Amino acid sequence: MDRFFNPRSIAIIGSFREGYFGGYVMVHSLLGAGYEGSIFPVNPGYREIHGIKVYPSLRDIPGTADVAVVMINARSVTAMLKECADQGIRSVVVVSDGFAERDEEGVRLQQEVVSFAGSLGLRIIGPNTAGVVNTANGFNPCPYEAGYYKLRQGVTAICAQTGMINPQAFAYPDMRFGVSKICDFGNKCDVDECDLLEYLEEDGKTEVISMYLESILNGPRFMKLASRVATKKPVLVLKAGRTEDGAKASESHTGSLAMDDRIFEAACAQAGILRLDRFRDIFEMPKIFSSQERLSGNRVGILTVTGGVAVVAIDECAKQGLSVASLGQDAAGALEKLFVGLGKNPVDVGPMMAAVPNAFDLYPKILGAILGDRNVDALFTVLWATPAGNVISRYVEAYERLKTQFKKPVVSWIYGPDAGAVAELAGRLEQIGFPVYDTPEKCIRALGLAWKYRRCTAHGGIA
């Protein structure tokens, strides 16, 4: 498996016509990402691409390649696998589509690939995949033009049964918490979620695993593995094809059969898998784990500028099994001394902000009082951003101090009349390691997942 992510050399077999897809783009992606291994483009019709020699056939490349990427007509793939094996290549990414996701003929071709690869001892990712990325070594053989090539290094691995997680589909440069590895299983005729789980379990660069699955090929194996991995790192799974229609659509997407959703739900709870609900969760929920301290309890402090959002958040807390912290006497007293009415959770600074000219001077004290309270396990903050009056910097300064002072998760939601100021403050807080979500509900859901993880690691299962 490691050869797929850490190859010393890659052979690329396909068209090198200039465009948005194919070998031309892939070589460009690798160069742009700073991959330092050898790149061997293979195509009899080209001599050079992006300044790199193109070889007429696999037989002509110097030595062998640790991994080959195949982007040719589905019908020719099996023959190419044979060539790969002949050249000593054992790891192949089949980008080509037109297999089990297409039609009967495709199903047959895929079976052929499987049995052929099996007999030759090859490992296959795909077919119908956008491939892999490893941010640690610049290995980004993305076959689609993304417009950017370097991804920020981080500790989250994202794996999916869709190319929707690869660089061409998602604005990773805007994601302030980076990724370690990306893998699109495609039709997963060979390498599947279990192989990835096993690999990522031992991967020192990965601390959180986030997956999108439409099917699980070997349910018992997956659950056994996941429950072992979950004791070491959080495993987040979005399972699509939950409904009958969805399952049918998944069949024609990646040619795979879905499992009964209720069984999966129960099994997740048993195995300590953190189940996701929405597509964006795949990217957004890992950051509570990758950037924040682990939760030690479920009592949430709420610091808000507006009572309305506190009510929304408290409703969501109840849904997530979180409780609203009751402030201890010390914290309540300290807050009450700062401004009358402040000494209860949710701590609503709205009236204070309107009444006190330099309210921001008090902000660090308020944060400190809440987070220093032994009755508070985590903090949800609602921040009002404005481009005026240095407000953004004041918030950032206050948060800077928290980093070293407290070992409790803090999640923030930012609102305000100026989208630019909201984005700027979000960016700056995330830069210093505090996750920001774009709805109050998401903030609480993130804490809910952290609490679920805490329970499942403490008692060996969520249920």
Place this chain on the structure above:
Amino acid sequence: MDRFFNPRSIAIIGSFREGYFGGYVMVHSLLGAGYEGSIFPVNPGYREIHGIKVYPSLRDIPGTADVAVVMINARSVTAMLKECADQGIRSVVVVSDGFAERDEEGVRLQQEVVSFAGSLGLRIIGPNTAGVVNTANGFNPCPYEAGYYKLRQGVTAICAQTGMINPQAFAYPDMRFGVSKICDFGNKCDVDECDLLEYLEEDGKTEVISMYLESILNGPRFMKLASRVATKKPVLVLKAGRTEDGAKASESHTGSLAMDDRIFEAACAQAGILRLDRFRDIFEMPKIFSSQERLSGNRVGILTVTGGVAVVAIDECAKQGLSVASLGQDAAGALEKLFVGLGKNPVDVGPMMAAVPNAFDLYPKILGAILGDRNVDALFTVLWATPAGNVISRYVEAYERLKTQFKKPVVSWIYGPDAGAVAELAGRLEQIGFPVYDTPEKCIRALGLAWKYRRCTAHGGIA
């Protein structure tokens, strides 16, 4: 009620100290929004503010005012109401806080306000409110500095039991579908959701009503009214304080008692109220109604660049009571002729995009084939945006044609590696009247609400 939204003159009683809150800001907001009525700031300590004369007391203003806004200490409000009545002012917005949301003393003060106003025949919005906005006449007396003052005119009225919907809290300039009126009820000691519903029912500028409520003061009246209004315009309601903790928090937010959530749920279904789930829904869900044709059936066509998102969308369709359309022979045949494999719903153009150099030339034909199909009632599109190759303009051109050709709702989700390109395409599509949501699930939820509305108007109730 109309005097609150269409006053010929406004008296503003409070502090005019320069800052982010209060009379200083309010006068600025009104001037910035282009309000053409008379503005009478009232405060003995000032002579002029933003070039406008300040009057020492209400008695000194010339004639009377259609509406007064009061921003003084809670304890002085009752006395000020008396002055208002003496000057013939019948409509008062009480921005001041420190009432039922604060403590026992505040509860008492609020009761005093209520009985006083009742005896004097005044109508009160608030206390503890950020007030109202009317985009038609530039009446934007926002007491908080928002940094912008003009809001785009539209057909959606947004009312809430929180100032989180007023200009200082939300980036209305970025919302491409404008609003007609905004109203924060605050503690709603007098004017409440029922008054607003009644008013908005007859308001020619309002076609959609979106509300955030923590409590409903008169359940039966609200339900009766809402069910009548819902036959004319969609009424969307986010009800917070659904859980026990949330209800308790709501009490200290606006001093109001929540109703049992299950009763509310059943009543909504009965009355044809479209219930919202998430805070952002208040702003985002109305646009399916304000910009799109009404749904005539529940069969959804899906046009996607990626199979994975289609599966996610189909799962969501099932949750929303929508079905995945089966294409008719004509449409299927036409699509299949354009590219093999295209003739089934979801229509996945992914393989075509990778294989055909000028795939975008086919886009209008594909859209036309799906929307022209009698078996398709609405369309969900997944668009891949890139700054390269004029792609954004090609999409926009294709959508331009749809506007006149088809009377079916179209909702879009846009993804891609470049956040700027995604935002640009979203902006341009919304400019020409096609709503874009930032997750695939939201697109389908919007169609789900449209379908719910269709059912409730067709049969007089959703249940």
